[in-house]
Amino acid sequence: MEAVTAPATHKTPEEVFNDFKGRRAGxxxxxxxxxxxxxQMCDPEKDNLCLYGFPNEGWEVNLPVEEVPPELPEPALGINFARDGMKENDWLYLVAVHSDSWLLAVAFYFGARFGFGKSDRKRLFQMINDLPTVFEVVSGKATNFKDQAEIRNNGSKSKSNGKISRLSESRPKGIKMSPLPEVDDESGEEEEDDDDEQGAICGACGDNYARDEFWICCDICERWFHGKCVKITPAKAAHINHYKCPTCCTKRARS
Structure with a gap:
């Protein structure tokens, strides 16, 4: 893996911006x-993988560095795990968003490392902000003509492979959308919950099932979780074919 160590000498905002542009291009x-x-490189069966961009406009998919803390901020960890659980474009957009976050982290890490004051930080951010984000370019929302031309020239770059399929109108496996509480009828009788709902306990917080909350089930360990506990919303769940809870993801990474 190409070295990602920070330079030891003082740099100007313009030099840090050039580093940013190179990594962004990669x-x-x-x-x-x-x-x-x-x-293809982001096989979910592999260990935690990261996408690195380099100042020379190159890129690399590799394992995270072993040093803690690392010399530079690290990209999002384990981007490969979600690959087969989302549509290809949605997955690329998600990686793009995390890549934008990493680029800013690296740029302002250098700003702190080189002692940038308020005016230098402002100048650096203004130069960065004049460029479309990686997400805007990848999703086709960029306003920069050069970046839009790049998207048009590569419009046929990627098609969803056989493993990526559109979800049917039926509820995906492993998702429990709890109904809102119903008003009692005149007889005072309530509908009985299913047996699995009555005994469901969140694998993260340990609380019991509640009818007015969104739940999701891990397809590996078959435990149920509050959506809010594992940061999964109903909208996000609609794009997940096979959900793996954080614990199962960690076990896979260690194995």
Whole structure:
């Protein structure tokens, strides 16, 4: 893996911005012109993988560095685990958003490392903010003509492979959308809950099932979780074919 150590000498905001542009170009290349290669490298059966962009406009998918704390901020960990649980474009967009976050973290890490004051930080941010984000370029929402041309030239870059399929109108496996509480009828009788609902306990917080909350089930350990406890919303769940809870993801990474 290419070295990602921070330079030891003082740098100007313009030099840090050039580093930012190089890394950004590498990430955009991975998610557009090299999207199929990138997709294949992010096999969910592999360990935690990260997408790195380099100042020379190159990119790499690799394991995270072992040093803690690392020399530079690390990209999002385990991007490969969600690959087969989402539509290809949605997954690429999600990686793009995390890549934007990482680029800013690296740029302002350098700003702190080189002692940038208020005016230098402002100048650096203004230069960065004049560029479309990686997400805007990858999703086709960029306003920069050069970046839009790159998207048009590579419009046929990636098609969903056989493993990625559109969810049917029926509720995906492992998702329990709890109904709102019903008003009692005149007889005072309530509908009985299903046996699995009565005994369901959140695998994260340990609370019992509640009818007015969204729940999701792990397809590996078959435990139920509050959506809010595992940061899964109903909208996000609609794009998940096979959900793996944080514990099962961690077990896979360690194995």
């Amino acid at each position: 990430l955009i290349k991975a998610l557009t012109t090299d999207a199929q290669k990138f997709y």
